[in-house]
Amino acid sequence: MRTPQVVVxxxxxxxxxTTIGPLLAARLGVxxxxxxxxxxxxxxxxxxxxxxxxxADRWPWLEAIGHWAHGRAGLGGVVSSSALKxxxxxxxxxxxxxxxxxxxxxxxxxxEDRMRGRQGHFMPTALLDSQFATLQPLQPDEAGVAVDxxxxxxxxxxxxxxxxxxxxxxxxxxx
Numbered sequence: 001m002r003t004p005q006v007v008v009x010x011x012x013x014x015x016x017x018t019t020i021g022p023l024l025a026a027r028l029g030v031x032x033x034x035x036x037x038x039x040x041x042x043x044x045x046x047x048x049x050x051x052x053x054x055x056a057d058r059w060p061w062l063e064a065i066g067h068w069a070h071g072r073a074g075l076g077g078v079v080s081s082s083a084l085k086x087x088x089x090x091x092x093x094x095x096x097x098x099x100x101x102x103x104x105x106x107x108x109x110x111x112e113d114r115m116r117g118r119q120g121h122f123m124p125t126a127l128l129d130s131q132f133a134t135l136q137p138l139q140p141d142e143a144g145v146a147v148d149x150x151x152x153x154x155x156x157x158x159x160x161x162x163x164x165x166x167x168x169x170x171x172x173x174x175x
Contacts, residue, residue, distance in 0.1 A: 016156065069096035072096075086139065101143065
């Protein structure tokens with residue numbers, strides 16, 4: 001029997017992490033945690049002002065997400081996090097070995113259009129270019145899958161579920 005995985009739904013702003021994360025968690029029958037909820041207020045204020053976060057801003061946020069994921073080891077869970085750089089994913093894996101990533105990918109214009117259409121989010125479209133400039137896609141030695149964000153949320157979620165099912169069982173193991 002497959003051990004429930006802890007999945008980090010990652011990608012640049014506007015790819016649908018907050019939409020796909022809960023849908024994926026429901027399909028997998030595990031809890032969901034919104035990565036943005038782990039940001040300290042100073043980070044939210046900075047992004048709301050159109051200022052990109054630097055690594056010093058992100059380390060405590062990543063640690064908090066990693067601790068949540070570690071607490072779900074063997075139980076499963078889904079959490080969202082941009083996890084744009086390899087070093088950020090390495091930090092998450094250091095705290096929570098065995099996590100896997102679902103990298104939501106898509107055309108820049110589609111993502112920008114989706115960002116413009118969302119309401120009440122602190123991340124402005126002006127920071128999208130900095131997100132793409134920072135993005136380091138998953139590498140072959142990283143446990144995870146890339147999933148295209150075209151289509152409906154249900155279609156994207158189904159692609160993620162199918163791709164995850166093809167990964168080896170890594171829950172609870174060091175990578």
